Amino acid sequence: MKALCWEGVNKLAVEQVPDPVLRNDQDVIVRLIAGTTCGSDLHLIGGYIPFMRSGDVIGHEFLGEVVEVGAGVRRHKVGDRVVVCSFVGCGRCWYCTHDLWSLCDNTNTNPGIGQALFGADTGGIFGYSHAMGGLRGSHAEYVRVPFADYGAFPVPEGVDDTSALFVSDSVPTGWMGADLAGVKPGDVVAVWGCGAVGQMAARAAILLGAERVISIDRIPERLEMTERHIGSEVIDYTTTDVGAELRERTGGRGPDVCIEAVGMEAHSDSPVHLYDQAKQQLRLQTDRPTAVRQAIHACRKGGTVFVLGVFAGAVDKFPLGAVINKGLTVRGAQQHGQRYIPMLLDRLAAGELSTAHLATHTVPLDEAPRAYDMFKEKNDGCVRAVIRPGG
């Protein structure tokens, strides 16, 4: 079959790879209907997560049709249209049974790497390096889905493919940020980043009752899209002093909840950005925490900062003093999608959430390398490129 493979730093190619097979009784094989580019893939492509092998298939946010079912699968049959959570959970370890699915104990086939890096291994994720499980990615004609009874969800009739696709990863990630940050009625919430995850975090905050939601970015099309489709206020950080603007809009307090949806390759127009870039290129720090620093400084005393962006290792100049002296709660997580996906599909069917606008471009699998270039450079207003192996 054809698949999009990582071939080295900043090199992607569509290649022939062996078809996936059922390796465990609880697997299903899914024929891809659609997948999408994700900002976290750029960290892999750029070599910032150095546990990739040439020929690895990337991609983790997808929807498809079940074409083969393992003997131990109970909840799926051939022909089901399913959206699949990007993280794989076994459904029965302590973490899965406590709705902390991305921390699953039994789905990372290379647990020693995560344990050496983080002190504990995470759950496995499709197409996201050998440190995160070594599972094949979804930018392919077919993908094997382990523990499918827990990670694949039937898409309700009436919900179109493109809308459902984003419920695989970006919608539950955004929702989790607002939920686990404890957003409640009356809160003012600031969200750094107007990509798909940032937009969904802002929408979740609105639906959870926030009084005001303010989104921050620099790309005009994304700011406009967030304002129009999400209903959030926006700030362009290239033309506005974010800290001063947030203080002014919050009576001098600062936002109650700050959600960072940017990640390890954050951009900034301040001189600190050059410092961070130099240190990252020299591998003196692995990640650029620009937006995290700003969120911590902007947050009100006693507020909550939630880190949704993907970080891999160590950062420099982390404002721990502000965390302690302002009494902040800082929390982060990879997405616990299985906890939210059924509810999110219902909300999508009910029209409370809209996601189709995120799909600014659609390409066949053969053009996926070009789509990633466009996505990385944010050319042509690209927010997400949808990749359809079937054309």
Next chain:
Amino acid sequence: MTLRKSLWAAAAVLTAGAVVALRRSTARPADPAAADRWLTVTINRSPADIQADKLPTPLQEYGDRIQTRIRPAPGDRGTEVAVRLKDVPSDASSVPARLTGQDPRQDLRRSLREAKALLEAGEVLLPDTPPTTHDKPGGKLVGLLSRRAGGEGVL
């Protein structure tokens, strides 16, 4: 630029591996109990479900070569299962032994993880195969780390 990034990526992998190896090798003299420590997992099953003589095959195969300790975990966290080899050669856990897969505790660690997965999820998740189609030197290094990763870690 790409070559430079590749070199940095390879260097990062090597550095990470070296740091882990160094940490372990330097930790050992300061921790006289290191060679004799229990390898321990917590299994999300009731203590009534887990008996020393009925552990899953990967551990049963060790027979009387291992010691086993089973006790309830605090709160609702299930059951703690600990194992250790009765006899460990003195140089078994040297860095070369671990890199070449000769440390017998790697197999025991892998077996303990598999037993936990079988008791909780009913199966041990197997990686996709083949792991990749055309390795380059950096990928071969990641492949080596991956092959050892099931038997390594902080467990």
